[in-house]
Amino acid sequence: MKYxxxxxxxxxIQVSFAKESLPKDCSHLQTAMEADFVLLSKKEFIExxxxxxxxxxxxxxxxxxxxxxxxxxxxxxNLLGIFSLSKLEAILIGQCMGTINYIYEHYDNxxxxxxxxxTKIYQCTKGVQAVDILRQSRAKSYSRTVLRDLLCRER
Amino acid sequence: MNGESTYKPDFxxxxxxxxxxxxxxxxxNNNENLTNDLQNSSADLTDSEVKLIHKQRQKLRLFDPEDVxxxxxxxxxxxxxxxxxxxxxxxxxxxxxxSYLIINNSQQLVKGIGMISDLNVLDKLCMSFIALYSLxxxxxxxxxxxxxxxxxxxxxxxxxxxxxxxxNYLKLSLLFLALMLTFIQVEYTDETxxxxxxIFENGVVADSLSIIxxxxxxxxxxxxxxxxGKGEIx
Numbered sequence: 001m002k003y004x005x006x007x008x009x010x011x012x013i014q015v016s017f018a019k020e021s022l023p024k025d026c027s028h029l030q031t032a033m034e035a036d037f038v039l040l041s042k043k044e045f046i047e048x049x050x051x052x053x054x055x056x057x058x059x060x061x062x063x064x065x066x067x068x069x070x071x072x073x074x075x076x077x078n079l080l081g082i083f084s085l086s087k088l089e090a091i092l093i094g095q096c097m098g099t100i101n102y103i104y105e106h107y108d109n110x111x112x113x114x115x116x117x118x119t120k121i122y123q124c125t126k127g128v129q130a131v132d133i134l135r136q137s138r139a140k141s142y143s144r145t146v147l148r149d150l151l152c153r154e155r
Numbered sequence: 156m157n158g159e160s161t162y163k164p165d166f167x168x169x170x171x172x173x174x175x176x177x178x179x180x181x182x183x184n185n186n187e188n189l190t191n192d193l194q195n196s197s198a199d200l201t202d203s204e205v206k207l208i209h210k211q212r213q214k215l216r217l218f219d220p221e222d223v224x225x226x227x228x229x230x231x232x233x234x235x236x237x238x239x240x241x242x243x244x245x246x247x248x249x250x251x252x253x254s255y256l257i258i259n260n261s262q263q264l265v266k267g268i269g270m271i272s273d274l275n276v277l278d279k280l281c282m283s284f285i286a287l288y289s290l291x292x293x294x295x296x297x298x299x300x301x302x303x304x305x306x307x308x309x310x311x312x313x314x315x316x317x318x319x320x321x322x323n324y325l326k327l328s329l330l331f332l333a334l335m336l337t338f339i340q341v342e343y344t345d346e347t348x349x350x351x352x353x354i355f356e357n358g359v360v361a362d363s364l365s366i367i368x369x370x371x372x373x374x375x376x377x378x379x380x381x382x383x384g385k386g387e388i389x
Contacts, residue, residue, distance in 0.1 A: 001294055008286050012258070052267045074358055079362070082276060083276045084275045084277055085276065086274055086278075087273075092265075
């Protein structure tokens with residue numbers, strides 16, 4: 001009986017074994033990476049996702065924006081709320097929101113760089129609208145310029 | 156009056172093995188007397204009904220904890236017990252292997268962190284409840300004495316309960332697979348099978364369906380373990 005309980009316990013704790021280590025900017029979220037219960041640490045997981053997304057954009061690594069923003073939409077429409085949220089989904093939600101916030105902070109109200117000296121500035125969307133734009137986009141890869149072109153308009 | 160009692164002492168002495176053997180014969184005779192009483196006492200039971208009850212007593216049961224409980228006063232043969240042990244091992248192996256597969260396959264790779272699990276709160280709650288409930292019920296079976304042939308009875312009822320859970324789960328999976336494929340055929344005829352199946356794997360539809368499947372599975376487990384630990388004789 002004890003061995004059966006021990007075996008099931010061993011199977012359950014294997015879930016949070018991470019092989020990679022966090023990037024340096026996100027090292028303050030180490031505890032969030034090791035936590036396992038979404039009920040207690042949903043906010044930390046979302047912060048972790050945001051930090052990771054910003055890091056990936058800065059390193060110019062492609063990230064799967066469509067999948068992340070689909071999770072945001074799914075979370076909005078879900079019947080059960082937090083009961084059907086998993087750790088992976090919380091991190092993906094954080095990635096989507098982190099991407100949108102980063103593009104907004106970086107490009108909103110900033111002048112457009114162009115050869116002719118016309119002063120145009122970018123106007124970027126945020127929130128639910130931005131999520132929907134990203135969900136329906138069909139770009140091949142998502143670099144910073146592609147995201148900027150999707151989310152921001154020149155004005 | 157001089158120290159002698161009116162009645163002679165009435166001790167039962169166990170002198171040799173023969174008296175013990177005759178006790179076993181007495182028990183076997185009791186079984187036959189039971190059947191004779193069965194035949195004689197209730198005038199409703201026909202001959203064929205009595206034969207049916209005899210056959211039911213000796214039947215090999217693999218997926219029927221209720222009948223194992225009802226016939227617990229009948230001694231289970233050693234060969235039947237051996238088959239129960241084998242089926243118990245197979246069921247335990249498949250249950251544990253399947254849980255391990257679920258836990259491992261739900262992990263996906265996230266760039267920057269590593270493997271993260273995709274099991275949501277509901278999944279984890281239901282799996283822990285089922286594990287704890289099963290262990291509680293099995294422990295209760297192992298500590299209640301329900302019949303004179305306890306070891307074989309306990310193996311039989313645990314094997315039957317676990318086998319019933321595995322069988323019902325396979326039936327449930329097959330039913331849901333058939334429903335899902337029919338639904339895909341009706342609604343999403345233009346898409347490939349793998350993309351249509353993906354709709355049922357992740358999304359609002361999948362999460363709503365998973366509540367229903369977990370609820371049915373928990374009801375199945377509770378009903379399968381209903382007779383474990385019952386029927387204590389003092």
